[in-house]
Amino acid sequence: MKRDKISITEAELEIMNVLWASGEPMTAQQVSDTLHGKDWKYSTIATLFSRMVDKGTVTYEKRGRFFYYTPSINEKEYKTHETKNFISNLYNGSVKNLVASLFESKQMSAEDIDEIKKLFELEE
Amino acid sequence: MKRDKISITEAELEIMNVLWASGEPMTAQQVSDTLHGKDWKYSTIATLFSRMVDKGTVTYEKRGRFFYYTPSINEKEYKTHETKNFISNLYNGSVKNLVASLFESKQMSAEDIDEIKKLFELEE
DNA sequence: GATTACAGTCTACACTTGTAGATTCAATTT
């Protein structure tokens, strides 16, 4: 089962998102609190962190008795890369196809449309 | 490991894409030929098909000595759904964020941009 | 009818992922 070098599973991504959003090192407990929605047991989060450390997607630093975790991969880069893969897998690599599909399926809010129009107007 | 009811793995998706693109029932061999790029052994494809039949993502019909497979789930619906999840996981559910990111990261070709502009102009 | 091919089925296996209880070890409190 060959996989891409740096992989972040769905569960791990939830943690990465918390870390990225926070912008600073967090303990497993803090992440757990932020993720109160999901009711993961502490040890589940700990396992995920330990796997992430192994994979190298986060690093930690020990302060007192706590480990503070920091993402070691760049959010923008990672997401851009994943988006590219996604478009490649589902939309034959065509951004146009993706956007057309979003359009058709009415997944865009009025604000989305406005904002996007602005983007494109700046462009001309 | 609880997963969404109807799941299509990455490998399975490649097959589904072939089936969807073809628009008509295909044998495992035909799919294999179409997928010559990946060099999957025949039995790999057969295993994938058999799992897909189990999951209910394809059905087959026996004609002579061959099985002809047909997707049993709708491409548009499936992709729309997956796209929604994707945006939810990576872009906090915001289509605008996605499109902005595509913009920034220069993943759009000139044609993409033209086509997309057309879409949005129709809209006003 | 015997032989050959080849499509489909079985079996296999290592790695991944989600999920978490049990255990350990150091810090904190009494």
Place this chain on the structure above:
DNA sequence: AAATTGAATCTACAAGTGTAGACTGTAATC
């Protein structure tokens, strides 16, 4: 110092995935 507490680590396990060799049975060919 002893007891308590709570992180971090270890161990565990079932289901899912990628990948494919071995086997079987029937259709096509000699």
